[in-house]
Amino acid sequence: MVGQTSRNERMNATGQSIFPDRIRAAFAFAGSQLRRLVTEHPDYFPLYTENGKWKHESEAWTNWCEGFLGGMLWILYRQTGDAWWREQAEHYSRLIEHRKTDRNVHDLGFLFLPTWKAWYELTQDSAKNQVVIDAGKTLALRFQPKGRYLRSFVAPDSLFIDIMMNVGIIFYAAQQTNDSKLWQVATDHCLTTRRFLVRGDGSTAHEGLFSADTGEFVQQTTHQGWRNDSSWARGQTWALYGFTTAYQFTQDERFLDTAERCAKFYLDRTPAHGIPPNDWEEPEPRRPYESSAAAIAAAGLLELARTVSESAKADYYRERAFAILATLMRPEFLASETPGWEGILKHGIYHERKGLGVDESVMWGEYFFLVALDKALADLEAP
Ligand code: GLY
Numbered sequence: 001m002v003g004q005t006s007r008n009e010r011m012n013a014t015g016q017s018i019f020p021d022r023i024r025a026a027f028a029f030a031g032s033q034l035r036r037l038v039t040e041h042p043d044y045f046p047l048y049t050e051n052g053k054w055k056h057e058s059e060a061w062t063n064w065c066e067g068f069l070g071g072m073l074w075i076l077y078r079q080t081g082d083a084w085w086r087e088q089a090e091h092y093s094r095l096i097e098h099r100k101t102d103r104n105v106h107d108l109g110f111l112f113l114p115t116w117k118a119w120y121e122l123t124q125d126s127a128k129n130q131v132v133i134d135a136g137k138t139l140a141l142r143f144q145p146k147g148r149y150l151r152s153f154v155a156p157d158s159l160f161i162d163i164m165m166n167v168g169i170i171f172y173a174a175q176q177t178n179d180s181k182l183w184q185v186a187t188d189h190c191l192t193t194r195r196f197l198v199r200g201d202g203s204t205a206h207e208g209l210f211s212a213d214t215g216e217f218v219q220q221t222t223h224q225g226w227r228n229d230s231s232w233a234r235g236q237t238w239a240l241y242g243f244t245t246a247y248q249f250t251q252d253e254r255f256l257d258t259a260e261r262c263a264k265f266y267l268d269r270t271p272a273h274g275i276p277p278n279d280w281e282e283p284e285p286r287r288p289y290e291s292s293a294a295a296i297a298a299a300g301l302l303e304l305a306r307t308v309s310e311s312a313k314a315d316y317y318r319e320r321a322f323a324i325l326a327t328l329m330r331p332e333f334l335a336s337e338t339p340g341w342e343g344i345l346k347h348g349i350y351h352e353r354k355g356l357g358v359d360e361s362v363m364w365g366e367y368f369f370l371v372a373l374d375k376a377l378a379d380l381e382a383p
Contacts, residue, residue, distance in 0.1 A: 019322065020380050023373050026329050029336045030344045030370055031076055031085075037342065038073075038088055043095060045069060048350045048357025052341035061351055062153050064107035066096045068367035071114020074122075075370050093119055100135040105153050108139040109166030114367060117172070129176065136173025139166060140185045146215025148188040152207065154223075159208040161197050161235040163189065164242025171249040190246045194258050196220070197239070202265035203231040203280075204239045224351050230281035233293035236266050241300030244307055256307065263304055266297055267320055274298070274324030275333070278349045287358065291333055292348040292365025298324040298372035302379065318379060325376055328369060335361070345369050 037046070037054055045066045046054040073089035076082075093115040100112065112135040120128035142150040150167065152160040167186050174182035196208045196217050205220035205228070225232030243259035246252070270276045275294040277285035301321035305314040327333065328345060335341040343361020350357030 017380070019326070020377060022329050023325075023377050023380075026334060026336075026373055027076070027079055027370070029334065030072070030366070031080070033335070033342060033344050034069075034072055034076065037069075038092075045095075046363060048348070048362045049341075049343045049360040050357075052335070052338070052343060052346075052361070054342050054361075058356060059354075061354065061356060062105060062107075064105055064110055064153075065363040066099065067111035067114045068363045070096065071118065071367050072370050074115065074118040075374055078122075079374070089115075090119070097131060100131055101138050103138060103141060106139070106142060106150060106160065106163050107153075107166055108135040109169040110364070111135065113169055113172075117169075132169065133173045133176050136169040137182065140170050140173070140182055143185045143189070144210070144215065146213075147192065147210040147217070148215070149192040149208075149210070150185070150189045154207075157210050157212045157218075159193065159197065159210065161193065161204050161206055161232075162238050164193055164246070165238045167242065168245040168249065171246070175249065186246075187250065187252075190243070190250075190255060193239075194243070194254065198258055198262065202261035202263075204235050204262065204265075205229075206232045206235045224278075224353065226279035226282035230279050231265070231269070232279050233266075233276040233290050234278075234296065236262055236276075237293045237296035237300055240266060241296060241303060244300060244304045248303075248307060259300075259304055260308070263297075263301060263317065270294075270297075272323065273327045274320065275327055275347075278352050286352065287347070287349060289333075289347040290349045291328060291345050292362045292368065294324050294328060295345065295365050295369040295372055297321075298328070299368045299375060302372060302375040305379075321372065322376060325372055 041055055047060050047065045050056040050058060070089055070092035073085055073092055077085035077089050096111055096115065112132050116128055116131040120132060144151050144156060149159040150163050152158040167189050170182055170186040174186060197205045206222040206225050209218045209221055210216065211218055221228045222232055240259055240262040243255045243262060247255035247259060269280045275289045275291055277288055278290045298321040301317045305317035308314050331337040333346055335343055335346050344366045345361055347359055348362035348365040350362050352358055
């Protein structure tokens with residue numbers, strides 16, 4: 001088990017911060033793992049490793065991860081300026097363009113924000129932006145007017161907390177096209193999620209079920225957590241980060257308050273090293289860690305730090321995020337000293353109940369780890 005991460009761990013003997021060097025080393029390792037993945041398995045979009053290997057035939061449950069590989073390739077291009085990464089990033093973005101009309105998943109934000117939006121930001125090419133807008137409009141078609149939420153991939157009566165990380169692409173499409181109906185869909189979805197999936201103590205439920213006939217809320221349930229009334233760690237971090245994004249778009253204080261309450265629950269319930277189990281309520285978790293939730297939390301906390309107006313709060317969120325990253329960069333989590341392991345970050349969990357990707361590397365954990373490292377480096381190097 002890992003111990004507490006101290007501030008000293010980020011300093012060398014002369015009191016100089018070694019954190020940026022550790023981040024650059026982690027990026028270099030991530031680059032070598034990703035170069036091998038795209039070279040050895042071209043055009044392959046893995047979700048999770050099995051015994052540390054990306055290539056296997058185990059089920060996906062749902063196809064939601066195809067943007068994370070391209071997203072990492074864009075980050076590596078920005079970090080290194082190496083044209084090879086850009087070539088790969090463009091290629092892996094093109095491979096998913098057709099998904100902009102995919103009505104089977106609720107994950108179009110996960111697919112298009114890390115890829116085509118990153119491409120647009122670099123080039124300012126309106127054709128790239130149009131792909132993002134189209135994807136946002138497709139996602140909005142999942143709106144259920146009676147319950148006022150975007151339905152999950154599972155069924156029309158199902159709302160997932162995960163969708164909070166995708167609704168941003170609808171806000172974005174609405175903003176770009178000045179479409180007030182799209183804006184309302186995104187806002188209503190956030191308000192419904194806040195009301196029915198975020199609890200009074202700041203914890204979250206994975207899923208809400210509604211009456212398809214009337215839109216009446218029926219109950220909280222879970223797929224990937226321990227039980228219906230428990231707190232699935234990754235869902236908590238989707239909410240923390242997602243409500244921060246919703247606030248950034250809307251300036252609606254209700255969303256910032258929700259993001260902060262979700263952050264507080266995460267930080268209060270997680271040991272100082274920053275890595276939660278799969279579910280905080282499970283009496284004896286089968287595994288001590290769900291590292292992908294920690295990576296998402298670190299990225300979300302760094303974004304929250306940039307969003308809150310009080311500097312003391314911002315410093316607190318940034319410090320907690322750095323503590324999480326310091327833990328994730330240790331060899332127990334970073335696979336740099338684990339020969340033969342093909343992922344970047346160990347000890348992630350996809351779907352414990354189904355036995356999919358348990359104690360493995362997971363594609364979204366890799367992506368949000370790089371997002372968090374990228375943000376941390378920018379913060380540390382800011383003048
Ligand atoms: N279904 C999205 C997740 O596993 O977080």
